[in-house]
Amino acid sequence: MTDMTADAKRGPAAADHSEGMSYLETLPRRLVTLYLPLSIILIVLLFPFYWMALTAIKPDEQLLDLERFNPFWTWTPTWKHVSKLLFETHYPLWLWNTMFVAITSTILSIIASVLAAYAIVRLRYRGAQWVGGAIFLAYLVPPSILFIPLSTVVFQYGLFDTPFALILTYPTILIPFSTWLLMGYFKTIPFELEECALIDGASRWQILTKIVMPLAVPGLISAFIFCFTLCWNEFIYALTFISSTQHKTVPVAIVNEFVDGDIYRWGSLMAGALVGSLPLVVLYAFFVEHYVSAMTGAVKE
Amino acid sequence: MADIALNPRPARKRIGDVTAWQRLKANRNWLGIWFMLPTAAFLLLFLAYPLGLGIWLSFTDARIGRGGNFIGLENYEWLWGDSVFWLSVFNTLLYTGVASVIKFAIGLYLALLLNQHMPFKAIIRALVLIPFIVPTVLSAIAFWWIYDSQFSILSWSLKKLGLISQNIDFLGDFWNARWSVIAANIWRGVPFIAITLLAGLQTVSPALYEAATIDGASRWQMFRHITYPLLTPIIAVVMTFSVLFTFTDFQLIWVMTRGGPVNATHLMATLGYQRAIGGGYLGEGSAIATAMIPFLLAAILISWFGLQRRKWQQGEAND
Numbered sequence: 001m002t003d004m005t006a007d008a009k010r011g012p013a014a015a016d017h018s019e020g021m022s023y024l025e026t027l028p029r030r031l032v033t034l035y036l037p038l039s040i041i042l043i044v045l046l047f048p049f050y051w052m053a054l055t056a057i058k059p060d061e062q063l064l065d066l067e068r069f070n071p072f073w074t075w076t077p078t079w080k081h082v083s084k085l086l087f088e089t090h091y092p093l094w095l096w097n098t099m100f101v102a103i104t105s106t107i108l109s110i111i112a113s114v115l116a117a118y119a120i121v122r123l124r125y126r127g128a129q130w131v132g133g134a135i136f137l138a139y140l141v142p143p144s145i146l147f148i149p150l151s152t153v154v155f156q157y158g159l160f161d162t163p164f165a166l167i168l169t170y171p172t173i174l175i176p177f178s179t180w181l182l183m184g185y186f187k188t189i190p191f192e193l194e195e196c197a198l199i200d201g202a203s204r205w206q207i208l209t210k211i212v213m214p215l216a217v218p219g220l221i222s223a224f225i226f227c228f229t230l231c232w233n234e235f236i237y238a239l240t241f242i243s244s245t246q247h248k249t250v251p252v253a254i255v256n257e258f259v260d261g262d263i264y265r266w267g268s269l270m271a272g273a274l275v276g277s278l279p280l281v282v283l284y285a286f287f288v289e290h291y292v293s294a295m296t297g298a299v300k301e
Numbered sequence: 302m303a304d305i306a307l308n309p310r311p312a313r314k315r316i317g318d319v320t321a322w323q324r325l326k327a328n329r330n331w332l333g334i335w336f337m338l339p340t341a342a343f344l345l346l347f348l349a350y351p352l353g354l355g356i357w358l359s360f361t362d363a364r365i366g367r368g369g370n371f372i373g374l375e376n377y378e379w380l381w382g383d384s385v386f387w388l389s390v391f392n393t394l395l396y397t398g399v400a401s402v403i404k405f406a407i408g409l410y411l412a413l414l415l416n417q418h419m420p421f422k423a424i425i426r427a428l429v430l431i432p433f434i435v436p437t438v439l440s441a442i443a444f445w446w447i448y449d450s451q452f453s454i455l456s457w458s459l460k461k462l463g464l465i466s467q468n469i470d471f472l473g474d475f476w477n478a479r480w481s482v483i484a485a486n487i488w489r490g491v492p493f494i495a496i497t498l499l500a501g502l503q504t505v506s507p508a509l510y511e512a513a514t515i516d517g518a519s520r521w522q523m524f525r526h527i528t529y530p531l532l533t534p535i536i537a538v539v540m541t542f543s544v545l546f547t548f549t550d551f552q553l554i555w556v557m558t559r560g561g562p563v564n565a566t567h568l569m570a571t572l573g574y575q576r577a578i579g580g581g582y583l584g585e586g587s588a589i590a591t592a593m594i595p596f597l598l599a600a601i602l603i604s605w606f607g608l609q610r611r612k613w614q615q616g617e618a619n620d
Contacts, residue, residue: 034414034417034419035419037410037414038411038414038415038419038425041407041411041414041429041491042425042428042429044488045428045429045431045432045488045491045492046428046431048432048440048443048444048447048488049431049435049440049443051443051446051447051454052439052440052443052446055446063452064451064452066452066457071454071457108339108343109343111339112339112340112343113340115336115337115338115339115340116336116337116339116340118336119332119333119336119337120337123329123332123333123336124329125329125330125332125333125334126330126333128333131337135340135344138344138348140541140545140597140601141348141352142545142546142548142549142597143549143551144549144550144551144570144573144590144593145352145355145549145570145573145590145591145593145594145597146348146351146352146355146590147574147578148355148358148573148577148578148583148586148587148590149351149352149354149355149358149587150347150351151577151578151583152354152358152363152583153346153347153350153351153354168343168347169347171343171347172343172344172347172348175340175343175344176344179340203326204332229434232436233436233437233438235436235437235438235551235552235555236551236552236570236574239555239574240574240578250436250439251436251437251438251439251552252438254438254439254442255438255442255555255556266446266449266452269442269446270442270443270446272439272442273439273440273442273443274439276436276439277434277435277436277439277440280434280435280436281431281434281435284427284430284431284434285427288423288426288427288430291430291434292426292430292496292500295433295493295496295497296496296497296500
C-alpha cells in the first residue's frame with residue numbers, strides 16, 4: 001500500500017501510456033523484479049547454444065587452451081569444423097535422411113489425423129467420444145516403453161534398418177497429437193457452413209476438402225511444423241531400428257559416429273549439433289506463433 | 302438439432318427412390334469407419350499391438366533373434382532381487398521428482414514474468430522457447446561439452462571467480478552426475494511449462510487484479526487467490542505431460558552418461574534399452590518397460606481425478 005501512494009504522486013503523466021495497472025510500477029522496481037531475473041533466466045536458457053556455436057567456429061588450439069585465450073570469444077573464427085563435417089563425413093546424407101523421414105511421416109500423419117479429427121468432431125459416429133479419449137490416451141504412451149516390442153514388430157514386418165521402419169512408426173507419436181490439435185480447430189469452424197454445403201448436395205469428402213480444410217489452414221500449419229519438429233527430435237526409435245551408417249538420422253549419427261575419442265572432437269561435434277539444429281530454428285523463426293498455438297492448443301483441450 | 306437436419310430420413314420421403322447404396326453413403330457410422338481407417342491402422346499396428354506384445358514379452362525369455370517361451374513371472378522375480386534395477390527405480394523417481402518440482406517453480410515464475418508488459422515481448426518469448434525447439438540430443442551434446450571434466454566452461458568460470466580451486470568432475474562423480482543430468486533436464490523442460498502456463502495466464506481477466514488491488518490485496522494474495530485457482534486445470538495438464546516425459550526420459554541420459562558412473566544415472570528407460578537391445582535380453586527389458594506402466598497410470602489418474610474434481614466444483618458440464 002505504501003508503494004501505491006508513493007507512486008500515485010508521480011502517476012498521472014505516466015499513466016497515459018501504460019496499460020492496466022502498470023502505472024503502479026516504477027522503473028527501479030521493475031529492474032529488480034522483472035528485468036534482472038528475466039535476463040538471468042534468458043542467459044541460462046541461451047548459453048548452451050552460444051557455447052555450441054562458439055565451439056563450432058573456434059580453432060582447435062583455442063578450444064582446449066583456456067588460459068591463453070579468452071574462452072568466451074574468438075577473433076579467428078574458422079570454418080574447418082563445418083567444412084570437415086559437410087565434405088568428409090556422411091553428414092549431408094544424414095541430414096537428407098532426417099529430412100526425408102520427417103517430411104514423409106509428417107505428411108502421412110497429417111492425412112490420417114485430418115480424416116480422424118473430422119470424423120470425430122463432425123461425423124460424430126457412434127462411440128466418437130470414446131475414440132477421441134482413446135486417441136488422447138495414445139498420446140500419453142511414451143516411446144520408451146514401446147521400443148522393445150516395436151523392434152520385434154519392425155523385424156517381423158521386414159522393415160528393420162530401412163527408412164520405412166521410422167516412417168511407419170513415427171506416426172504413432174504424431175497422429176494422437178495432431179488429431180487432438182485438429183479436433184480443436186475443426187470445432188471452431190461454424191457448423192452452418194457445412195449444413196449449407198450438405199443442402200447444396202455436397203458429399204462429406206467435398207465438405208472436408210473444399211470447406212473445412214481451407215478454413216483450418218493455420219491449424220494444419222501448426223500441426224505440420226510441430227510434427228516435423230517431433231520427428232527431427234526423435235531418438236530412441238532411430239537408435240533402435242537403424243543399424244547401418246547410411247540410413248541413420250542426424251541425432252543418432254552424431255551420438256554414434258562422432259564420438260571417437262579424439263581429443264579435438266569437440267569442434268566437429270558442436271558443428272554437427274549446430275548444423276542439425278539450424279533447420280528447425282529457421283523454421284521456428286518463421287512460424288513462432290504457429291508453434292506456440294500448437295503447443296498450447298494441444299494442452300488446453 | 303443440426304444432427305436431425307443432416308439425417309437422410311426427410312430426404313427419403315421427398316425423393317422416394319434412394320438406393321441402399323446412397324443411404325449407406327450418408328450413414329455417419331459407415332463413413333466414420335472409413336475416415337478412421339488410416340489412424341486406426343497406424344495406432345493398432347504400431348501402438349496397441351506393440352503395447353500388448355511388450356507385456357507378453359515380459360513373461361517370456363525372448364532374446365534378440367529368437368522367440369521366447371512363456372516363463373511366468375521369472376523376469377519380474379529376477380528384477381525383484383536385482384539391485385541395479387532398484388537403483389534405476391530410485392534414480393527415476395529422484396530424477397522425475399526433483400526435476401518436475403523445480404521445472405514447475407521456474408516455469409511458473411518465468412510465465413509470470415513474461416505476462417507483464419515489456420518492450421520486445423514477442424522476441425523474448427520466442428527466445429525462451431528455443432531450448433524446446435532444438436533436438437534434445439543435440440542440446441544434450443552441448444551440455445556434455447559444458448560438463449566436460451577437463452575443459453568445462455563452468456569449472457573455468459568458477460575457478461576464475463575464486464569459488465573453487467579444482468575442476469568439478471560433473472559427470473564422473475556419483476551425485477554430481479545425478480544433479481548434472483537433472484539440471485540439463487530442467488533446462489530442457491522449463492520453456493514448455495513457461496509458455497503453456499503463459500497462455501493460461503493470458504486468459505485471466507486483468508479486471509480481477511484491479512478489483513483485488515482496490516480491496517488492498519498483496520501480490521502474494523493476488524497470486525494465491527486469483528492466479529492459482531484459475532490456472533489449476535492447465536497446471537494439472539502441463540504437469541502430467543511434464544512428469545510423464547521426465548519419467549520416461551531416455552535421450553539426455555543416453556547422450557551424457559549412458560547410465561554411468563556405476564549406474565548412478567541409469568533410469569528405467571536406459572536400463573531397459575541396455576538390457577534389451579544392448580544385452581539382447583528382450584524379455585527382461587520388456588519387464589523393466591512394463592514396470593514403468595503402473596507409475597505412468599498413477600500419474601495420469603491423479604491428474605485426471607484432480608481435473609474432474611475441479612470441474613465438478615466449478616459446475617461445468619463435462620464436455
